[in-house]
Amino acid sequence: MKSAVIQAAGKLGGYQVARALTRQQPKILMYHRFSAQKAGLEVTANTFERQLQLIKRYFNPMTLADLAQYRQKKGTNPANAVVITVDDGYRDFYEVAFPLLAHYRVPATFFVTTGFVNGDIWLWPDQVDWLLNNKQAGDSLVIAGRHFDLSLTAGELWWPIVGHFLNIPDEERRAGLVLLAQACKLQLPQVAPMQYSAVNWQQLAEMQEHGIEIGGHTVHHPSLGAMEIDAARAEILQSYTDITRELGERPRTFCYPNGQPSDYSEAIKGIVRDSPYLAAVTAYSDRFNTDLDYAWRRFVGCEDDFQFHKSLFGVEHLGNLARNTRRANF
């Protein structure tokens, strides 16, 4: 019993040392999906509530726009800053996470894909998921040079296919989705089925009134790094116009879709710098953290307790400094 207490204290002690060492390093946390109960790629309500309690107790939570404005004004980082960011625009953020954020009065930044909110598109990883979960056939197929055996389960196939799609041009991926739908003997619905659906503008307005920053994440969620520069500029600027038209002028920030090094470039960063967006984030962490403007790094926000503690208390950042590595946080 005694040793368990000492062990626990030692563990938290270690976290507190890491927190002290990295207090001037903002921890920008990245989330995607939430669920009332089911844990998978989603973070459950119970876990998120415990995470908010930890953040409130030991840190200084703020929106990404708050962080950008503080740095602009003071030329330094606020102590113990934590920013909760959530990507894409799924409705589960409104239903599961927002009530908890409002209850604990923790601000956050929600990056929305405006074409998704408008109901014009749904996100292709979800289309892969829907096809695999509803497939009528178990044949095999070749997509952009790679073979997939459709007799495997949806769980076994999702990541190999999505991982492959992330590494091929948008055009080939669109063609790949058509092939996949044919092989599954299905037709993709025009509008996202319920479990993949987006928030609406009214819900966003309500959240904005309660301290949630609504940030940009393009209109169609393309990989900007691989696009013609004019098309990329349109994706970035139109997202700001869409959000401002619906929700008014506010300080807002931006998030690169997919967010890996190949998904943005110096030219893309320059477009965001010249836009009204105050800052931009990637989807990985490395030693630079928030040192490089318009490419601030993010730490993974997740269901796993151990990984979450490492992100929040700065253990991950210290590891990045020591190892000089990059961690992709999909």
Ligand SMILES: [Zn+2]
């Ligand atoms: Zn995204």
